[in-house]
Amino acid sequence: MKNQGIVELYQPRHTLIGRDGITMIPHFLERLSADRVLVVTDKGLMKTGIAGKVTAVLDEAKINYVIYDGVEPNPSVRIVNEAFAFYKEQSCGAVIAIGGGSPIDVAKAVSILSANGGKIQDYNGVNKSKKHGAPIIAVNTTAGTGSECTRAYVVTDEEAKSKMLxxxxxxxxxxxxxxxxxxxxxxxxxxxxxxxxxxxxxxEAYICNTHTPYTDALALESIRLISGSLREAVRDGSNMDARTDMCWAEYMAGLAFSNAGLGLVHGIAHQLGGYYNIPHGLANAIMLPRVLEFNRPYCMGRLAEIAQAMDEKVDHLSVDAASKVAIEAVRRLIKDVKIPPLCETKFDMKDIDIIAENALKDTATATNAVRPTLEDVKIIIAKTYYEGVLMKKVNENG
Ligand SMILES: [Fe+2]
Incomplete structure (x- = not known):
């Protein structure tokens, strides 16, 4: 472990993980001095009744709240401005986000604007705000983004056609x-x-160049849980053991990357989201194997440990061979949960230059295991694209 000097760790003030945790929300709200709370969610979660499960708890406890349900995937500056205008108009003092990454990200943006003013573009980058935002209760409804526990949020700048991290x-x-x-x-x-x-x-937190013993422990256990439970959570969504494992895994992975960093997979995925509105998780899943292959020479030992965490039998193998097994295990998992290839998304090869250029500049790419060149990024994207085209042809021809 190289000496990194003093390391600051980040985490939410409080955390609840477990069945019926939403019933505890009023208890936490009691300790906040907010006369009215803004609930930030999306129309899909309103329609399916998932947001209603949370608001039923607020109704029961006679909490004064208003709802903004205009959040869309890959939320834009326009949506942030709309939600913040409503927050001010309704004199709210806290935010309850219900959703995956998008509603939680909008809640973070509203929170920062409420305490610091200005426009959301002013906060693009690292620690650009001066004051802590309005309190956020982040109720996660997907087991993926980790947004409920991280110090990061992403907003799409429609004019620049890119994502601000x-x-x-x-x-x-x-x-x-x-x-x-x-x-x-x-x-x-x-x-x-x-x-x-x-x-x-x-x-990415495990192989990035700013990992620590703390983030290593979180990342490896998260990989172990996902490898053991994601297939079952996809196959049978009502399996509570699998769902609970995924809750722990996504929370620990969120803490890991929030405290360590990410890498080129996210650097590219942010552009695919900003440019074509490809859902974030899907963009990452598509890019992950090829980026790992690119990174492999620089993090073989770490990939070999990932293979062990994924329960691959690699004890008898060299580090070089075990690192390849890790990437194959990741590929198998992605295939088993039926992630479509890049060629079946809105991505267009004619945009490869701009996507690669922006991916290289993305904050997430800065902590990648190795610094890629523009040519490296273009090759990774092109290989991912044509690999998908080839697979599709093979499948069509039986
Ligand atoms: Fe992500």
């Missing part, structure tokens, strides 16, 4: 809540994509 300790949640009962109805495709997002967080 804000890393800010002032947006850490007052309460991070993972209740597996809210995840039971999640469709298999979303369970798969968000689960591989969590796996990517853990792997």
């Amino acid at each position: 804000m890393v800010d300790t002032n947006c850490l949640s007052h309460l991070a809540l993972n209740d597996p009962m809210l995840m039971v109805g999640m469709p298999p495709s979303l369970t798969a994509a968000t689960g591989i997002d969590a796996l990517t967080h853990a792997i």
